[in-house]
Amino acid sequence: MAEPTIYELSSPGRIGVRFPECDVPSTPLPEDLVRKELPLPELSEVDVVRHFTHLSQLNYCIDYGFYPLGSCTMKYNPKVNEEAARLPGFAYTHPLQPIETIQGNLALMFELQEYLKEISGFAAVSLQPAAGAQGEMVGVMIIRAYHKDRHEEHRTRMIIPDSAHGTNPASSAMSGFEVISVPTDERGNVDLEKLRQVCDENTAGLMLTNPNTLGLFDENVVEVIRIVHEAGGLVYGDGANLNALLGICRPGDLGFDVMHFNLHKTFSTPHGGGGPGSGPVGVASHLVDFLPAPIVGILEEGDVDEPPLYGFETPIKTIGRVKAFHGHFGMMVRAFTYISMHGKEHLRKISEYAVLNANYLMARLTPVYHLPYKRTCMHEFVLEGKWEDAPGVIALDIAKRLMDYNIHPPTNYFPLIVHEALMIEPTETESKQSLDRFVEVMLKIAEEAHTQPELLKSAPHITPVGRMDEVRAAKDLVLCCWIPE
């Protein structure tokens, strides 16, 4: 039985939350600007709580079970993060308060900038971008601003490997770049020969995800970066896969010029059902002046008795502001908490165990699932979800069948260079028991694919709804349960 909408639950005259009566003399309302109708639902507080509790029970989530969604880094979100972000001193500060009244916030942001610099090997970090895609757009804008500043505006071509996230080409195109694709070689690395062929005086840069979306560390990464730099281009690092690299290597050391971080992937801030994310950007020393404004700096040095005075600074050649205020501060508090709890002793373990878990799953699954690129993976790997002797079954069916076993499906149909891709990222927070259960289920599904394929084709069976009619959704387009008159 479907949960009714809040409009269907509404009962005229019902009141949820009450507010105090007006304690000031009344001023007439501007009648010609006052609305006649306010077609909103009317519910009690109990109605609201039950409704959203019912809805929540229709969701799968990390708190419930294994979520091996490749490229998304669905690690456990520590509960302490939520307490931290809700401390009244953080949650109730206004973004435009005088800096003397917000030194705690600024100190936290400054320290987080420093931590991210140390972890990545970059010279400076801006915390402003709202999400990975926006961080990526900022990275591309910085590259454009750099070339413009050097009077090399003819550099209009952005090179993007065919394994890249779809946001890479979209961000480049949005910033006015022409996108040039380079293929992946048979070991899963950027094809060096092809890269050399496309690099020239019109090259603005390369957008590189490393480890790439196959979960493979590019064995020639230093050479790839050298080729692009030699042509006068810059190299952008997509930080979506940073969970493989903490304490393992620093993108700044490898020669990347600019990179975004996903606080909601690597640094455990919750995904929130699709956001908010947070996508800080780090840059090498030659790009520091282009960062989006503002960034947090020290205005007056402190001493033994006095902490420093923190404040906002605007880089001199800044690309400008990319969102209102200073970024997703609530996410910064969570990421700061997470990094502080790992410290210098434990940070590297995050990536070590993320990579251990991925290789363990890969080792156990490859006897049954085809692995197109056969070498040690990093934090994720990509299998093919099909068998020649089970012709009707595709990756989608495997994904849907997993739901019947209470496991969230891996990412499927990405990366595009693998047919029927199943992209699996276990993260470090899963135990061996949890991984073993996943293996058991995956092997069982492989068997079912051969013996009872109809079980997969009609899956899932135990979920609140079955496979949805997406064609109808797009054709009829019902986006709102309230019909304007």
Place this chain on the structure above:
Amino acid sequence: MFIPHTDLERQEMLRVIGVNSIEELFDAVPVQYRFPPINLPPALTEMEIMTELQDLAMTNESTRDLISFLGAGAYNHYIPAVVDSILRRGEFYTAYTPYQPEISQGTLQAIFEYQSLICSLTGMDASNASHYDGATATAEAAILAYHHFRGKRTKIITSPSVNPQYRDVLCTYMCGYKDLSIIGGDLDPLSKPDQLIPLIDFNTALVIVQYPDFLGRIFDYTALGQKVHEAGALFAIAVNPLALGLLKPPSEFGADIVVGEGQPLGIPLSFGGPYLGIFATRKEYVRKIAGRLVGETVDNQGRKGYVLTLTAREQHIRREKATSNICSNQGLMALAATAYVSALGKNGLRHVAELCYQKAHYAAQEIAAIPGFSVINDTPFFHEFVVRCPIPASEVNDILLEEDILGGYDLGQVYPGMENHLLVAVTEMNTREQIDTLCEALQEVNNG
């Protein structure tokens, strides 16, 4: 930390993989860059980090420690407990984007309800699942308009009383679009809607105004909307959704696109984010909206349900042909707004909006009566207004802060020549006593 492995389990896993140590798994990393020292402070336990964070948080003086009249795009409102209790459900906040509808109906229906509430408030036909904030939603409106005219109209007009940060973000976003010009921002900040009309021509793609505007004023934009449409351009209105609990919906002014900052709907100030970018349009532009959309449909057994729809527009399918690179929304913030509006309902939202209006007007009248101070809004306003001070607004704020009052926003920071002007916001959180305290402190400015 949050890694559950025992030594024995690690060894067993390494054996299955066929390596002797975890380090061996990183052979692909160039050896000279492998395992760099990371100089972070020593690890803290939960107990220790909470103490440190409490100390940091207490270094701040928040809007709970001070009497606040600061707005300018982020507003101090009461958030009923029910809102956060819903947000704190792990089923919502630890879920991913609802790409698998069979196990994401909770998130999907909540977003569908959010879209519906935004349509109810704005009067528009369709809302997306949200953008990052009001500023980026405004930039997305410009991108939609640019593509709607296939790049053939190259002028975007913004009223100077659109939030200056929104205009900044718009400029940053649009600087990669060839031949595009953004004008209007340098008009007199106090200019009225009809002063935008001379700028509109057949090369205009979009006209953007704000309602209530950055200075708190509320205008009837019907006449402006007609002029915009006569020139064949699109009309966007940036709104404060809470004000729409009281005010005419922007659809009545002929808006083609409504954007706005959703923070007033149950989202904490949180030093500027995360907030909620509202984006709604008429149905003819639905297929051009960036960001996610949730649509109603049925499953293979005919049961009603919801899915992400029109995904063919999105970057992960269209790659460089996509008109936007967005791949997230402010899911949890949209849920907060949905819970807030549901809990307040029709009457509660109207009541809060009226409290804001009444208290702001009381404050304005009292301040206007103080010698040396005047309120320069000569048109209706909602919950924010401009005070002309006898001395620079920054100095007024310094004096008020001595009295534990966050005075308001110093307009000289964004409008040259308005150094003596303070933008004062009043919400339901401000009691009459607080307003009277503000007035007494302003009185002192004269005496000081």
